[in-house]
Amino acid sequence: xxxxxxxxxxxxxxxxxxxxxxxxxxxxxxxxxxxxxxxxxxxxxxxxxxxxxxxxxxxxxxxxxxxxxxxxxxxxxxxxxxxxxxxxxxxxxxxxxxxxxxxxxxxxxxxxxxxxxxxxxxxxxxxxxxxxxxxxxxxxxxxxxxxxxxxxxxxxxxxxxxxxxxxxxxxxxxxxxxxxxxxxxxxxxxxxxxxxxxxxxxxxxxxxxxxxxxxxxxxxxxxxxxxxxxxxxxxxxxxxxxxxxxxxxxxxxxxxxxxxxxxxxxxxxxxxxxxxxxxxxxxxxxxxxxxxxxxxxxxxxxxxxxxxxxxxxxxxxxxxxxxxxxxxxxxxxxxxxxxxxxxxxxxxxxxxx
Numbered sequence: 450x451x452x453x454x455x456x457x458x459x460x461x462x463x464x465x466x467x468x469x470x471x472x473x474x475x476x477x478x479x480x481x482x483x484x485x486x487x488x489x490x491x492x493x494x495x496x497x498x499x500x501x502x503x504x505x506x507x508x509x510x511x512x513x514x515x516x517x518x519x520x521x522x523x524x525x526x527x528x529x530x531x532x533x534x535x536x537x538x539x540x541x542x543x544x545x546x547x548x549x550x551x552x553x554x555x556x557x558x559x560x561x562x563x564x565x566x567x568x569x570x571x572x573x574x575x576x577x578x579x580x581x582x583x584x585x586x587x588x589x590x591x592x593x594x595x596x597x598x599x600x601x602x603x604x605x606x607x608x609x610x611x612x613x614x615x616x617x618x619x620x621x622x623x624x625x626x627x628x629x630x631x632x633x634x635x636x637x638x639x640x641x642x643x644x645x646x647x648x649x650x651x652x653x654x655x656x657x658x659x660x661x662x663x664x665x666x667x668x669x670x671x672x673x674x675x676x677x678x679x680x681x682x683x684x685x686x687x688x689x690x691x692x693x694x695x696x697x698x699x700x701x702x703x704x705x706x707x708x709x710x711x712x713x714x715x716x717x718x719x720x721x722x723x724x725x726x727x728x729x730x731x732x733x734x735x736x737x738x739x740x741x742x743x744x745x746x747x748x749x750x751x752x753x754x755x756x757x758x759x760x761x762x763x764x765x766x767x768x769x770x771x772x773x774x775x776x777x778x779x780x781x782x783x784x785x786x787x788x789x790x791x792x793x794x795x796x797x798x799x800x801x802x
Contacts, residue, residue: 453487459552461486464518464534467499470551471544473520476535483534485517488549499536501545502529520545558638559621561585561603575612587624605641614646623679630685631669640679640701645669649684649691649707649725663687665707672696678703678719687725694731706743718755730765 465481468474475481489498491507494516501520502511511519511528518534520541529535538544550557568574569588578592581600586592592610599618604610608622611629616622620633623641630646639645651663667686671693677683678701685691686708693699694713703721705711711723712731721735724743733747736755741747751763754770754777763769771780 473536473538480534501541503541634673638676
């Protein structure tokens with residue numbers, strides 16, 4: 450079982466205390482004194498652990514679990530083994546996460562990797578830069594002229610912050626990240642090895658002269674409460690800004706091209722590639738390895754399945770997928786039709802043998 454040895458140990462709590470904290474109902478109040486000392490998955494939990502169940506895919510694990518207690522909805526509580534106490538909740542996983550956030554708050558936001566307080570002696574900070582009180586700067590950071598960084602922000606080791614960049618309060622900039630030509634809001638979490646604000650991929654063909662670079666004079670604007678996964682890249686705009694909307698969460702190794710506008714509270718899974726000048730609405734969800742062509746518009750609330758290639762606009766609340774992407778119902782019908790055609794041809798071939 451995974452051991453959270455790099456984080457603070459949660460407090461030992463009775464089931465009665467957990468029920469009161471989470472508003473879950475302890476089905477057998479007589480078990481309220483049982484001590485719980487950690488969280489675990491169904492298959493790895495022991496008598497001191499709390500687990501949860503909300504997916505029939507794991508019914509076998511529920512039946513065999515040795516967990517001391519389990520968060521479960523009323524629909525499935527009869528399937529919990531007799532040795533496991535039942536905490537009834539309408540949304541078990543949500544309650545489990547709320548408790549995990551309470552017990553492991555130190556895992557929600559990276560801290561200084563070196564326990565730095567203030568500015569590490571090896572950091573290089575231009576004298577014109579302005580850092581509010583409470584900023585932590587880890588070793589080997591370079592901060593350029595006229596940079597502004599808000600209170601509570603942590604700059605990870607080896608990060609490079611270019612001239613005139615502005616970073617808000619309570620942000621985290623991961624180790625070896627580079628940021629230039631960017632304005633970043635409050636409570637933004639940027640994981641290690643990201644590159645933000647480099648010039649976009651803009652060239653024009655000039656005949657015998659070959660390809661000539663187009664000046665990229667825009668910025669990157671990242672609004673409040675955004676998270677950017679490790680090794681992701683966000684190009685600055687050419688004539689207009691590249692914008693990441695409030696609350697959007699970006700996974701690892703995502704490429705966002707110049708002039709892209711992403712709305713609020715979007716979810717972008719790993720290894721997505723967004724070509725230049727896209728407009729993505731609010732609350733859009735893109736699966737892993739989705740690729741989207743340039744100058745398209747993805748409407749509010751749209752969802753695109755993993756590994757899809759998008760070459761057309763997607764309307765609001767559209768559910769699309771495939772290569773090339775189309776409405777998922779149409780895509781599924783076409784897949785079934787092709788599979789049926791293949792089976793029919795194989796059957797005919799065998800009959801003719």
